[in-house]
Amino acid sequence: MANTEFTADSNEALSLQLMRFKDDIDMLSPREADLVETFHPRFTYPIFGEGEKIYGYEDLEIHLKLASGSLRQFLSVQWGSKVANADDVEGTLYKFIPPDYHKSEADFMAGVQGDSTTFRPFGVKIYSYTPASYNRGTSKREDDQEPPAPFQDDSVVYEVYWVDWKTPGFREYHRRMQIFILLYIEGGSYIQEDEDKWEFAVLYERLKRKDGVYTYHFIGYSSLYGFYCWPDKVRLRLSQFVIVGPYQQKGHGSRLYRAIYEHILESRPDVAELTVEDPSEAFEDLRDKCDLRMLLSSEKFLKEAYGEDGAGKLGPPMDRVWTEKWRRDLKIAGRQFSRLMEMMILRKLHSDDEKRIRAYRLQVKERIFRFNYELLSQMEKTERVEKLEETFESVKEDYKRILALVE
Secondary structure: OOOHHHEEEHHHHEEEEEEOOHHHHOOOOHHHHHHHOOEOOOOOHHHHOOOOEEEOEEOOEEEEEEEOOOOOEEEEEEOOEEOOOOOOHHHHHHOOOOOOOEOOHHHHHHHHHHHHHHOOOOOEEEEEEOOOHHHOOOOOOOOOOOOOOOOOOOOEEEEEEEEEOOOOOHHHHHHHHOHHHHHHOOOOOOOOOOOOOEEEEEEEEEEEOOOOOEEEEEEEEEEEEEEEEOOOEEEEEEEEEEEOHHHOOOOHHHHHHHHHHHHHHHHOOOEEEEEEOOOOHHHHHHHHHHHHHHHHOOHHHHHHHHOOOOOOOOOOOOOHHHHHHHHHHHOEOHHHHHHHHHHHHHOOOOOOOHHHHHHHHHHHHHHHHHHOHHHHOOOOHHHHHHHHHHHHHHHHHHHHHHHHHHO
């Protein structure tokens, strides 16, 4: 049995830091100091095991520092005391980070300085946005919120780049940034580099120094995989989506998702729809809110959906031919679009309209039954009816929660 005095929590022992050259640090306001401070991972079990424990050390400190743009890495493992059969921390981490990491902090910082002016994002810029100057560096925001309205000062601009394996140098860069997948996504794992259908959207902060020099700082990224979609298109599946610790809860997640969606909608005629692989509850919320905001901003959709006199295509029951046309045009996956339509109906459903309430209940229950057919079909009729009603009420309450956050 391991001696608990020499057992460390790997989430606490491992600290991360995005390193900037001093000229870029000087540009940060006091409220932005957290961008260069150390932070800890959410998970380490993919690296150190399910228990997230490291045996054999007292006062263990693992420092993984990354250049904020190029993501070149420096690894340091320090401890107060160590037993003879202690876990090999550096050897374990070596399996998950590129082998060219620095062991000399002086050499690493020299690299940070050089990279600060020479590093440029890979790929093609597809999207950009700016914070409001008066709100830059203020209190943290919910990650599903839109950052404030644009302003004219170009000292800070956030940019999204679209890239794939064919871009020279990106494969090596990806090996540096993929560590965040393990540290922040539940059940996250590395993708196979030999599969050429991967595409990526990478988000950066672009800073303009006082001397006019631009520098770029990594914020997060998403990986997407293309599947054949009959007869001649591609179904893009969003597989991984991560925003690095210091940038979380500041609206960047919603912007990255919006950049991906708008790129697919406006610039990718080869893509039939965007799907999401096993979304977490947090990401599903983010997607719901972004998609709802998009629908609510479309005057044409709203006019057709609700009609002039409240008798629009959404019903209920909704016009399935009409909804399928909009779904295809907007390139949204079937189940997601059905959920969005159910939310859009609910926001206009009056409590005294019994006919429409009944039609809505049947519509939602039908979808729930189809989606959970294998499980529900094995139940006795009475149990099945009760389970459907219970699920319907739960879904309706969740819809109300989401709608309250976007209106």
